[in-house]
Amino acid sequence: MGGGQSKPAADPLIAEWRKIRWGQKEEDLQFVKDYQPHNKEVKQLRVLLHGPIGAGKSSFINSVDSALRGRITDRAKTDAANSSSKTFTTKRRIYKINKGGPGTFYPFVFTDTMGIEGAEQHGICVEDIKLDMKGHIKDGYKFNPYCEISEDDQYYNKSPTLEDKAHVLVCVIDGSSSSILDDESKRKMRRVRTAARDLGIPQLVVLTKIDEACKEVQSDVKNVYKSKYIKEMVDKISKDLGFPLNCIFPVKNYASEIDTNHDIDSLILCALKQIIDSGENFVNQL
Template sequence: MGNKSSSKAPPPSPLFEEPWRKTTCWGTKQENLKYLKNFQPQHEEVKTIRVLLHGPVGAGKSSFISSVNNILQGRMTDEVLASYTHGEKSFTKKYKTYKIKKGGPGNFYPFVFNDIMGLEDEDGRGVRVEDIKLALKGNMKDDYKFNDRSPLSDGDSGYNFSPSISDKVHVLLCIYSANASEMKSPVLQKMKEVREAASDLGIPQVAILTHIDEACVETKKTLRNIYKSKYLKKKMDDFQSSVGIPLNRIFPLKNYSYETELDSDIDDLILYALRQIIDFGDDFTVNLCLQ
């Protein structure tokens, strides 16, 4: 009696047949670079659009700033320190404003980034929610050293009593990793508190999903699979459900990490997200000035 050949159904594809998000980001590097180079805040009282980054430890906050700097300088740079290890403790210790050079000495783009300590799941570790709330309102001075045991108070030298409109945060940017395990409840609770505080102030909120190449094999093959990846779509859906940031304000991308040269697909994703972030912040400052 002959052996019958057994046929197994092929495994389900990790990719959708069609992209789940339609995007025009590919091949737009030069267009977006030109837009950012010519950008000026709409309101004359606003000197810079301020973007505050927050998120769990190791999500890639400092790496995102480094990546933006690389692209806008047109080369790999080392001006923003970033930790490329997946440690449990925050690499960032101070409230630091990062300006990005534009052209000759003393010239900078009219938007800045503020990096803070990462959120951790234990009380007394990582940045305190109270500190983020003060930073949102512009009450935290540059180079303030975070104290994970007590928040900034109006009696500290790092407290800014009279924040200008440019000192205040204009966009809250949440950074989280596609390659991380599910966020623990204490971290999610802290993120919700920060989000509520930003919402009370009317500050627009955007999220960035990093480490997409490490999390998805198909995206590692080519970044252009990003909006076909079932895994990344689920990761974004889960984050939206947990934190509440709308899906159309969540942007998956890859930071520069091991690369030694600029990559057009990486640049397209980062610049596409950056342009949205800056525009959201600019719209907010116009409304703020009218109040």
């Protein structure tokens, strides 16, 4: 071979590093449909989402809604034009998912929050996330990057019940970012993680935009657990933030699709099932 010939690129696909039964979507869907909290003090599990700006928190809520309803929805508003430079969500919003008939909802809710930004006094105040975990912030509160909510604020809940508190904390991270997280964002997220640990709240990671991160996943979402790049991202998140590998779930949010897709749903429902299991375990340990 000539000395000027370059070496072939390394294979972007590796041996499957996590098993998922792609054909079990209906089983996971049925699990979600049948779920009811066993603790009578809790009518609905509260899933608190946090993470960097543009990571896809609102899009994940929409994707769960779409997977459960069998059609594309966009109730949690997103900003496709400016999703990576400035947070679009500024107010605390709670989202219920309709279960079919009028006024019937699944027994879990998502709390969407302002994004975390690396710079100080930008993005959500970490203390607000901690207070939200404890149930002290009401729906509709407009986050102030400069300071936490005051106890005198009309949106401050002085006497939270178990149902007001977060039952599972989900960190949403953009898998398509080359650096994933800057140092200051990691520092803020570790503070959130430590606070949740002290409260005993279970924590998971949803790794979004896997199709943007890896061409092989973009061509076939079933390649997600064969992707060398996605595996490296999962390992990096585990190392940087301390999450166990089995608590990190890659998903593809619905973005350009006009119809739901069986394989995309499978990843979303796999993550949702673990979120529900973790929250259920938490409320039954109290």
